[in-house]
Amino acid sequence: MRIKKILGRTVLAAFGLYVLWLGWQIARFKRYESPISTTAQAALPVPPLYEFSGVYHIHSRYSDGWKTVDKIAETAAGAGLDFIILADHGKPNYATLDAQGWNHGLLVLAGSELSTNRGHLVALGFDRPKDSTAFSRDAEVAVREIAALGGFAIIAHPYSKVRWSWGDLFEYAGIEIIDADTMLKRHPVRTLSYLPALLIKPGFALLKMIDPPEQALRKWDQLLSRRPALGFFSADAHLLYGAIFPVFHLHVLLDKPRSADFETARRQVFDALRRGSFYSAVDAAADARGFRFWLEAGSLRAIAPFSFAHEIVIIHDGKMIHQTRDNEVTLPLSGPGVYRAEVYLRERTPLAPGVPWILSNPIYFGRENR
Numbered sequence: 001m002r003i004k005k006i007l008g009r010t011v012l013a014a015f016g017l018y019v020l021w022l023g024w025q026i027a028r029f030k031r032y033e034s035p036i037s038t039t040a041q042a043a044l045p046v047p048p049l050y051e052f053s054g055v056y057h058i059h060s061r062y063s064d065g066w067k068t069v070d071k072i073a074e075t076a077a078g079a080g081l082d083f084i085i086l087a088d089h090g091k092p093n094y095a096t097l098d099a100q101g102w103n104h105g106l107l108v109l110a111g112s113e114l115s116t117n118r119g120h121l122v123a124l125g126f127d128r129p130k131d132s133t134a135f136s137r138d139a140e141v142a143v144r145e146i147a148a149l150g151g152f153a154i155i156a157h158p159y160s161k162v163r164w165s166w167g168d169l170f171e172y173a174g175i176e177i178i179d180a181d182t183m184l185k186r187h188p189v190r191t192l193s194y195l196p197a198l199l200i201k202p203g204f205a206l207l208k209m210i211d212p213p214e215q216a217l218r219k220w221d222q223l224l225s226r227r228p229a230l231g232f233f234s235a236d237a238h239l240l241y242g243a244i245f246p247v248f249h250l251h252v253l254l255d256k257p258r259s260a261d262f263e264t265a266r267r268q269v270f271d272a273l274r275r276g277s278f279y280s281a282v283d284a285a286a287d288a289r290g291f292r293f294w295l296e297a298g299s300l301r302a303i304a305p306f307s308f309a310h311e312i313v314i315i316h317d318g319k320m321i322h323q324t325r326d327n328e329v330t331l332p333l334s335g336p337g338v339y340r341a342e343v344y345l346r347e348r349t350p351l352a353p354g355v356p357w358i359l360s361n362p363i364y365f366g367r368e369n370r
């Protein structure tokens with residue numbers, strides 16, 4: 001009887017501590033808002049660009065997603081997004097392609113996620129096939145079929161869920177560096193301990209679950225040593241759209257304002273993605289608008305105009321060459337190769353230390369150029 005009582009009290013005390021611990025963590029979390037207004041952004045010493053943010057890799061009811069395109073667009077518009085990119089399973093998925101257009105004031109774009117012999121491949125920006133074409137199951141063949149229709153292909157979640165089996169040929173436009181879908185499934189204990197937070201502050205809970213993408217970053221640098229490749233943060237959203245949409249954004253940079261004509265706007269976004277004129281960010285941790293990384297008069301320039309503590313890291317051919325807590329970097333090029341930038345949050349952040357808050361796309365100098 002006594003033991004039972006002690007046991008009961010211990011369990012109760014442990015539960016009380018857990019509630020306090022979780023409550024403290026939730027209460028402490030605050031997303032960093034961008035300190036600069038749009039007008040101040042226009043005055044930054046960077047090439048004038050128009051910035052639009054959106055979420056890439058979303059499943060709707062046209063494959064294994066839980067909501068209709070219309071509902072998803074409504075949720076995305078509510079989250080303040082400028083565009084979304086659907087990637088329903090198919091080869092391609094004609095129903096999602098036909099669902100593209102303006103919806104709730106939002107640019108709804110679509111590609112398709114193909115199941116190939118090597119893994120999952122997301123095809124984007126291709127013209128709708130005239131006949132009822134099916135892309136090949138052979139990844140190397142499919143990537144050429146997609147290119148023949150003016151599109152490009154991205155390797156989806158190469159190190160999780162359906163893993164990618166790497167071949168010698170790499171004709172893909174890029175790879176996903178982080179994807180949201182597998183975060184919840186990979187660490188059941190961590191997921192379970194933050195599960196109540198998912199109901200109270202879903203953005204916070206998801207941020208706590210992001211793994212440092214070491215393996216994907218290493219592979220990316222290895223690929224970059226041989227040919228151009230882009231890096232993407234991917235939502236791979238099937239459900240919980242409202243919780244996932246604020247987390248991973250692609251910030252697309254256009255040199256002209258976005259067109260009001262759907263076909264033109266679609267081209268603008270897909271062309272910018274294909275060129276690598278975008279960066280990925282964990283926007284639920286902090287508003288990343290205003291980041292820039294470019295080449296100017298023989299120097300690498302980066303600007304991270306944020307008032308909260310952050311650190312810019314510059315990587316040359318897979319090796320870190322510069323690290324600063326300043327808001328700006330001007331770095332004379334130290335030789336030919338591939339340069340890219342990462343930005344980390346450095347105080348009061350739910351992100352694990354190895355999780356980049358911002359990931360730039362590479363700048364190629366002297367060797368390969370697209």
Ligand SMILES: [Zn+2]
Pocket residue numbers: 113120156157161162
């Ligand atoms: Zn997939």
Ligand SMILES: [Zn+2]
Pocket residue numbers: 057059087113156236
């Ligand atoms: Zn997917």
